[in-house]
Amino acid sequence: MARTAPTSARAAAPTTSHRRGARVLVVLVLGAWILAAVAAGLGLAPRAGSTTTSPDSLGTPGDGPVVVVGVPGLTWDLVDEDATPALHALAGEGGSAALVLRGTYEVTCSADAWLTVGAGQRAATDVEGCADAELEATPTSGRPAPVLPQDVVVSGDGAAVVDESAWDRWTRSGARSSLPPQLGALAAAAEEAGTCVAAYDPLSALGAADGEGRVAAYLPQREALLPTELDPGCSVHLMSTPSVTTPDREVLTTQPDRAEQVVVDPTVLSGVDAAVGELADRLPVGSSLVVAGLGHPRDQAVATTLIVHPAGSGPQGATLTSGSTRQRSLVQLTDLTPTVLVQAGIAGGSAASPLPTTLAGAPVTVAPGDDGRTRAQDLAAAVSGAKTLAPVALGVVAVLTLPVLVLALLLRRHRAVAVVGTLAMAVPVATWLAGLVPWWRADRPSVALTTAVVGAALLVAGTAWAGPWRRDPLGPPTVVAAVTLVVIGADTLCSARLGLVSVLGLQPVTAGRFYGQGNVGFGTVLGAFLVLAAAMLTWLPTAADRAGSDGRGRNGGDGGRRRAASRGAGAAVAVLLLGAGLTVVNAAPSGGADFGGVPAMVVATGLLALYALGQRWSVRSLLTLAVLGVLVAAVVMVLDWLRGPQRRTHLGAFVQQVVDGHALGIVTRKLDQSLGILISYPLSWLAVLALVLVAVVVVRRPRWSAALWEPAGTHPAALAGVVAMVLGWVLNDSGIAVVALALAVLIGAALAVLGAREPWFDQPERGR
Numbered sequence: 001m002a003r004t005a006p007t008s009a010r011a012a013a014p015t016t017s018h019r020r021g022a023r024v025l026v027v028l029v030l031g032a033w034i035l036a037a038v039a040a041g042l043g044l045a046p047r048a049g050s051t052t053t054s055p056d057s058l059g060t061p062g063d064g065p066v067v068v069v070g071v072p073g074l075t076w077d078l079v080d081e082d083a084t085p086a087l088h089a090l091a092g093e094g095g096s097a098a099l100v101l102r103g104t105y106e107v108t109c110s111a112d113a114w115l116t117v118g119a120g121q122r123a124a125t126d127v128e129g130c131a132d133a134e135l136e137a138t139p140t141s142g143r144p145a146p147v148l149p150q151d152v153v154v155s156g157d158g159a160a161v162v163d164e165s166a167w168d169r170w171t172r173s174g175a176r177s178s179l180p181p182q183l184g185a186l187a188a189a190a191e192e193a194g195t196c197v198a199a200y201d202p203l204s205a206l207g208a209a210d211g212e213g214r215v216a217a218y219l220p221q222r223e224a225l226l227p228t229e230l231d232p233g234c235s236v237h238l239m240s241t242p243s244v245t246t247p248d249r250e251v252l253t254t255q256p257d258r259a260e261q262v263v264v265d266p267t268v269l270s271g272v273d274a275a276v277g278e279l280a281d282r283l284p285v286g287s288s289l290v291v292a293g294l295g296h297p298r299d300q301a302v303a304t305t306l307i308v309h310p311a312g313s314g315p316q317g318a319t320l321t322s323g324s325t326r327q328r329s330l331v332q333l334t335d336l337t338p339t340v341l342v343q344a345g346i347a348g349g350s351a352a353s354p355l356p357t358t359l360a361g362a363p364v365t366v367a368p369g370d371d372g373r374t375r376a377q378d379l380a381a382a383v384s385g386a387k388t389l390a391p392v393a394l395g396v397v398a399v400l401t402l403p404v405l406v407l408a409l410l411l412r413r414h415r416a417v418a419v420v421g422t423l424a425m426a427v428p429v430a431t432w433l434a435g436l437v438p439w440w441r442a443d444r445p446s447v448a449l450t451t452a453v454v455g456a457a458l459l460v461a462g463t464a465w466a467g468p469w470r471r472d473p474l475g476p477p478t479v480v481a482a483v484t485l486v487v488i489g490a491d492t493l494c495s496a497r498l499g500l501v502s503v504l505g506l507q508p509v510t511a512g513r514f515y516g517q518g519n520v521g522f523g524t525v526l527g528a529f530l531v532l533a534a535a536m537l538t539w540l541p542t543a544a545d546r547a548g549s550d551g552r553g554r555n556g557g558d559g560g561r562r563r564a565a566s567r568g569a570g571a572a573v574a575v576l577l578l579g580a581g582l583t584v585v586n587a588a589p590s591g592g593a594d595f596g597g598v599p600a601m602v603v604a605t606g607l608l609a610l611y612a613l614g615q616r617w618s619v620r621s622l623l624t625l626a627v628l629g630v631l632v633a634a635v636v637m638v639l640d641w642l643r644g645p646q647r648r649t650h651l652g653a654f655v656q657q658v659v660d661g662h663a664l665g666i667v668t669r670k671l672d673q674s675l676g677i678l679i680s681y682p683l684s685w686l687a688v689l690a691l692v693l694v695a696v697v698v699v700r701r702p703r704w705s706a707a708l709w710e711p712a713g714t715h716p717a718a719l720a721g722v723v724a725m726v727l728g729w730v731l732n733d734s735g736i737a738v739v740a741l742a743l744a745v746l747i748g749a750a751l752a753v754l755g756a757r758e759p760w761f762d763q764p765e766r767g768r
Contacts, residue, residue, distance in 0.1 A: 064287030072295025073245035086277025094309030110295030120337035120359035121181035160218035323362030334361030421751025430456035516593035527745025537713025543614025579605025596732035599629030707757035
C-alpha cells in the first residue's frame with residue numbers, strides 16, 4: 001500500500017537568509033570535493049594508486065639470489081644509527097616501508113607470517129605462541145597440544161619435511177576459510193621455474209615448504225644467527241632470527257610492572273643487526289636482500305619493518321609501496337610472496353611465467369620520493385599509534401563529554417545540551433583533523449593524540465556556534481555536518497592520508513582498508529549527509545510546504561501536484577547534488593572505492609528527493625531505488641575492471657572473481673565477517689539496540705521529541721537514514737560500524753536541535 005512522504009510541522013517558513021545559506025553550503029561542499037579531485041588529478045595532492053608503477057619497478061632481477069630475513073618483533077622505532085647501524089645503513093641505501101603484518105589474525109606470530117609468505121595468502125598455524133595454539137587442548141576438544149617451534153620440521157640429507165599431522169591440520173583449517181590459502185605456492189612456482197626455495201631454520205621452513213610440506217633444501221644453523229653459506233642450487237633463501245623482544249612469560253615473571261609494554265632485548269637486537277650486516281656484505285653482486293619484521297612484538301598489532309636492499313633501479317633511500325596498499329611507505333605481508341617471485345625472476349615482471357592467480361598481494365614497487373627510511377618510520381609510528389591509542393583517546397573524550405551531558409540533562413540546561421551534542425557530533429571529523437598535527441612524534445603520543453582530537457572537536461564545535469546561524473536550531477549541527485563532508489570527502493579523494501592515521505579511520509594495521517573509505521568513514525559521512533539534507537529540506541521550499549497530509553497540493557488535482565513539485569525543485573536539486581557528489585566520492589576507484597555504501601546513498605538520496613517533490617513513498621519506489629543503487633555500484637565495478645589488472649582496485653578485482661567463478665567465496669567471507677563481529681564483539685549489539693530505539697522514536701515521535709520534528713526536514717531525513725543504515729549494515733562486511741558512526745553523528749545532531757528549543761523537556765503530546 002502506498003504511503004505519503006512524511007510530513008513535519010515547520011517552526012517557521014524559510015527566509016531569504018535560509019535559502020541563501022543552503023545554497024552556499026551546497027556550493028562550498030561540492031566545490032571542496034571538486035578542488036580536491038582536481039588537485040589530486042594534477043599531482044598537486046596525493047592520490048591513492050598514483051604511487052604504483054609497473055610490477056617490476058624494483059628493477060630487472062639480478063643474477064644473484066633473493067634472501068629474505070625475518071626478524072620477529074623488529075619495528076621501525078628500533079632502527080637507528082646507534083642501536084642498529086647495519087639495518088640503518090641498509091635502509092638508507094635501499095628501500096623502506098612500514099609492513100602491515102596482518103595474517104589470519106590481527107596479531108600475527110612468526111610461524112603464521114612464514115606460512116603466509118609461503119602461500120601468498122593469509123594462513124595460520126598452531127605453533128606455540130600463535131593464536132590457534134591458545135585454543136585449549138583437552139581430551140574432549142579433539143585439539144592437539146601446540147607444536148613447539150623446534151619440532152615443526154624433521155630434517156635429513158639437506159632436505160626436510162614439516163610435521164605431517166601439523167601440516168595436514170593447517171591445510172584443512174585453511175580449506176575451511178572463505179579464502180582458502182594454497183599452501184606451498186612459493187615453492188611450487190620456484191619448482192616450476194626449475195629452481196628451489198631454501199630454508200635455514202624451522203620457522204622459515206614453513207615458507208619454503210611445498211604443497212605437501214616438503215622443503216627441497218634445508219640447512220639449519222647450529223651456532224650462527226644467520227647462515228654463512230647459501231645453498232647454490234636455489235634462487236630463494238628464507239631465514240629467521242630470534243625475536244628481538246622479550247617473551248611474555250619472562251616479562252610477567254621478572255618485570256610485572258612492564259607487562260603491558262614491549263621489552264626489547266638489546267643483546268639480541270645488537271646480535272641480529274650485526275648478523276644481517278655480515279650477511280649483506282657476503283652476498284654477491286646482483287643479489288636482493290629483504291629484511292622484514294615477521295612476527296608482531298608481544299601481543300600488539302603494530303606496523304613492523306620492511307627493508308629491500310638494493311631497491312633495484314630506485315634511488316638510495318627509496319620509498320616502497322605496492323599495488324595492494326596503493327599508499328606510499330606501506331606494504332602488507334602478502335605482498336612479499338609476489339615480490340620474491342619477481343625479484344628472483346621466477347614469475348611476473350620480466351619472467352616468462354605470470355604470477356600465480358592464488359596470490360593475494362602485489363609486488364613491492366618504488367614510489368616517488370626520497371628518504372624512504374624516515375617516511376617509513378613516521379608512517380609506522382602513526383598507523384600503529386592510531387590502532388593502539390584509540391581506546392585511550394576515545395575514552396578520554398567520552399569521560400569529558402558524557403558527565404557534562406548527563407548533568408545538563410538533569411539540570412535541564414537546554415543550551416548546554418545543545419553545545420555538548422554539537423561537540424559530540426564533531427568528534428568523528430576531529431579524529432581526521434588530528435592527523436594534521438604529527439602527534440605520533442611527541443614524547444607522549446597518547447597525550448598529544450587526545451589533545452589534538454579534543455582541540456579539533458572544540459574548534460569545529462566553536463565554529464558551529466560562532467556565527468549568526470546559531471539562532472536556527474539546525475544551524476550548528478549543519479555547520480558540523482558540512483565540515484565533516486568537506487574534510488573526509490577531500491581526504492578520501494587525496495589518498496586518505498588523514499584517514500590512515502585517524503583512530504576512527506582506515507586502521508591499516510589490521511588490514512581494514514589501505515585506501516578509499518572504510519565503513520567507519522562511510523557511516524560518518526552518511527550521518528553528516530542526512531543532517532545536511534535535513535537542513536536543505538527545511539531551509540529551501542518543498543512541495544510539502546503546500547501539501548496536505550495526503551501528499552496532494554491544496555488546489556487538488558494534477559495541476560496542484562505539478563505546482564507543488566515545481567516549488568520543491570530547488571530542494572530536490574540540492575539534495576540530489578549532495579547525494580550524487582557523495583556517491584561519486586564514495587564509489588570512484590580513485591576515491592572511496594566502496595561498493596556497499598553506494599546503494600545506501602542512492603536510496604537515501606532518492607527518498608529525500610521524492611519528499612522534496614511531494615511524491616509518495618511506497619514499497620515500489622523503495623525497491624526501484626535499491627535496484628538503481630545496485631546497478632550504479634555494478635557499473636562502477638565494471639568500469640574499474642576495464643582499467644586492467646595493474647590499475648584495478650578491489651572493486652574491479654571482484655568482477656574478475658565473478659568471471660573466474662570465485663565470487664561466492666568473497667561474498668561468504670564478507671557475510672561471515674559481518675555476522676562474526678556480533679559474536680566476537682558483544683558490544684556491537686549496542687549499535688543494534690540503538691538502531692532499533694532510534695527507529696521506534698522516528699516512527700512514533702514521542703512527546704519529548706516534539707521539538708526535534710519542528711524543522712520540516714528532520715523527520716524525512718531520519719526515516720531515510722534508518723533505511724540507509726540498514727542497507728549499509730547488510731551490504732558491508734563489518735557493516736555494523738556504518739550504523740554505529742551514523743548514529744553517533746545523528747544523535748549528536750538531535751541533541752543539538754532539541755537543546756535549541758526551550759523548554760523541550762515537557763512537551764505536550766503531538767497530534768497524530
